[in-house]
Amino acid sequence: MIIKKIFNNNAILAKESGKHEFVVMGCGIAFKKNIGDEVEETLIEKTFILKQKDASEKFKLLLEDIPTEHVSLCYDIIEYAKNILGVELNDYIYVTLTDHISYAIKIFDEKLNRPNGLIWEIKKFYPREFQIGLKSLELIESETGKKLPEDEAGNIALHLINAQVNDSGNKMQDITNQTKMIKDILNIVTYTYNVILDEKSLNYERFVTHLRFFFQRLNKEEKIEIEDDFLLNQVKVKYKNAYECMLKIETYLEKELSEEEQLYLTIHIQRVTQR
Known part of the structure; x- marks a missing residue:
């Protein structure tokens, strides 16, 4: 292992024969050393590959x-x-x-x-x-x-x-935006149902987790696939309020959601609003 570059007395760029370069840190690892010298491996404390x-x-x-x-x-x-x-x-x-x-x-x-x-x-x-x-x-x-x-x-x-x-x-901005949007969606549910959501409940945790991955799918334009729309039609009738709340979220997102996303969002809203 030889020294390719010296950053300071405690950090160098090193390379082994036939391998990638990597950064090595250690107290005094470059002290009185020159480029091309062998690295004193006993001084290595941290390696960044x-x-x-x-x-x-x-x-x-x-x-x-x-x-x-x-x-x-x-x-x-x-x-x-x-x-x-x-x-x-x-x-x-x-x-x-x-x-x-x-x-x-x-x-x-x-x-x-x-x-x-x-x-x-x-x-x-x-x-x-x-x-x-x-x-x-x-x-x-x-x-x-x-x-x-x-x-x-x-x-x-x-x-x-x-x-x-x-x-x-x-960019980091993506995560910042997603976090704000999750907050906004939870507010939509809260104000639609006029309830305080139980943040310690399993259904709340599941809903937030679903939203996190939901935004990832939207960014990557991935979709959840279901075989037909029978289940969504059933949910529309059985969970009418939750479905209408989902439509408000769709309006907020300014994006037409697939039937699959509509289905799962509706089910999660129904669950998180039930005591």
Whole structure:
């Protein structure tokens, strides 16, 4: 394993014969070293192997501008998130989250506040990601001595959500918009039925989960397929109020939904409004 580029004393770009380049970090790993020298493997603490070329290139650029301590801290946060969520995260998380957290620490030092207008919705709709965000704030405080505001836990959660469901071409704004739309749809149901939804119920959780994947399908233009419209016709009659509420949601979305989506939305509305 040889050194291809030196970012600083603690971070280098390395390459093994016949393999991809990857970023390696370790205390003093580049001290008194030159390009082409062998890497002292006993000093390696963290290894970043980003398979997506664009993400890899952007990560290298990031290393030139961001303190190594911040990069190392975000590595630990991402590894923790992977273990808790049990999913693969898009390589871009190493770029986007590292850049975000480093900037959040910077503006904290400058006594600036950046409120998260979706903090309540993130807590309600993405509780696991938000809890990881809170744990991240603990790690940040432990490493830097800086106690960032709870709003940043919400921002970290959004990055994690984005890395789970989006490819590299999509933007964080997609998740922000989806979260707002879920809130709006729940409000439509609440005001139509004039009830307070039980946010701790299984039916509420199922409805929100359905909406999350519903928006993913809309973005990808995927559809749920059912064999015929018999069931939808039955539901229209049996759950008339829920069906009419679904039509209000369709109007809000400004999009004609397939019969399949109409069916499942109606059923979920019926369930979530029943005590």
